[in-house]
Amino acid sequence: MKTFKTQRLGRVIQVEGKEYLHFSGTAYLGIGNQPTFEQKLIEGIKYYGGAHGSSRDSTVQLSVYETFEKFFAKAAGAQSALCVSSGYIAGRLALEYLEDKYDQIWVAPGAHPAILPKKPSPTSTLKFDQWADSCIARSRSLMGQRIIIISNAVSPISPEIHNFEWVNQLHPQNRYGLLIDDSHAFGTLESGLYGTFQTWDHLNANLLVCGSLAKAFGLPGGVILGDETARLGISRLPMFRGASPPAPAFLHGFLESQNTYLAQWKKLMTNTRLVYEQTKSIPDLIALPGFPVLSFNQDRWVEALEKEGIIVSSFPYPSPNDPSVNRIVISAEHTADDLSLLVTALKTLSGK
Numbered sequence: 001m002k003t004f005k006t007q008r009l010g011r012v013i014q015v016e017g018k019e020y021l022h023f024s025g026t027a028y029l030g031i032g033n034q035p036t037f038e039q040k041l042i043e044g045i046k047y048y049g050g051a052h053g054s055s056r057d058s059t060v061q062l063s064v065y066e067t068f069e070k071f072f073a074k075a076a077g078a079q080s081a082l083c084v085s086s087g088y089i090a091g092r093l094a095l096e097y098l099e100d101k102y103d104q105i106w107v108a109p110g111a112h113p114a115i116l117p118k119k120p121s122p123t124s125t126l127k128f129d130q131w132a133d134s135c136i137a138r139s140r141s142l143m144g145q146r147i148i149i150i151s152n153a154v155s156p157i158s159p160e161i162h163n164f165e166w167v168n169q170l171h172p173q174n175r176y177g178l179l180i181d182d183s184h185a186f187g188t189l190e191s192g193l194y195g196t197f198q199t200w201d202h203l204n205a206n207l208l209v210c211g212s213l214a215k216a217f218g219l220p221g222g223v224i225l226g227d228e229t230a231r232l233g234i235s236r237l238p239m240f241r242g243a244s245p246p247a248p249a250f251l252h253g254f255l256e257s258q259n260t261y262l263a264q265w266k267k268l269m270t271n272t273r274l275v276y277e278q279t280k281s282i283p284d285l286i287a288l289p290g291f292p293v294l295s296f297n298q299d300r301w302v303e304a305l306e307k308e309g310i311i312v313s314s315f316p317y318p319s320p321n322d323p324s325v326n327r328i329v330i331s332a333e334h335t336a337d338d339l340s341l342l343v344t345a346l347k348t349l350s351g352k
Contacts, residue, residue, distance in 0.1 A: 293329055
């Protein structure tokens with residue numbers, strides 16, 4: 001696996017004095033390079049300092065956390081929200097809150113480690129839709145069970161956007177909970193900036209959504225979305241009470257830069273649609289009309305694209321011993337010329 005050492009990430013990066021187009025990473029909205037956000041972040045540092053290494057339940061508290069949570073919950077269509085210092089902690093907290101309330105845990109293929117129980121079910125070799133069908137069939141053989149269903153909202157590896165309408169086909173003689181990781185759904189889907197909570201809150205399951213804010217939103221933190229009962233229960237857990245919250249300056253920058261976030265999301269949607277329309281006929285490429293990640297299995301393309309001045313994501317995942325996952329990540333920062341160069345290179349490699 002080849003690695004590239006650089007500094008600040010953007011649409012273009014410098015490696016050993018050479019300039020490359022950057023089609024990797026998870027900064028889908030490119031928010032960290034937007035002057036408005038940067039100015040508001042600096043403003044936030046002046047207001048709140050660089051960090052807040054204290055419990056959310058400490059004697060002296062900062063109001064920006066509650067302001068952020070109320071704003072995010074409303075924008076996502078949830079009753080309540082809690083912000084924490086990382087997406088991983090958000091997943092662990094959500095799972096800890098749910099685990100003793102249910103009898104069985106059903107884990108979807110490819111679920112992120114942040115939402116995996118200590119004793120996960122055997123790794124499924126099924127495709128997501130096949131696994132969903134197996135859950136429906138399994139539910140009909142059970143009675144009076146409390147069941148948690150755990151899944152990512154999207155798979156950034158395949159890529160794949162998951163549909164959860166099948167949850168309403170589960171047998172009603174059981175009670176269901178649904179925990180969804182929205183880390184790669186925030187800011188990347190055509191349904192809006194704030195993920196999938198509003199899309200799935202009609203299902204016949206108690207919904208909890210968690211995720212990282214560090215990807216599209218560019219914030220070092222995580223969030224949990226649910227009802228007020230869940231918010232109160234999670235806020236009482238030792239992991240939440242004992243951990244420091246996210247750096248307050250970033251939340252200030254987020255709240256004060258909503259027009260910038262919306263503008264970047266619109267650019268990302270335009271870029272995603274443009275690339276999909278121009279590459280959907282390439283047989284060796286997996287692309288979706290509404291998600292800014294393309295994947296391919298042709299390992300030789302990685303080096304060939306590098307020679308064309310394009311760096312893509314390619315490394316073993318999820319473990320160091322697994323095959324490399326090759327992906328092309330579109331961002332809101334990419335220009336029409338960037339995308340044209342990428343599409344031309346891909347068509348040349350595929351012989352189209």
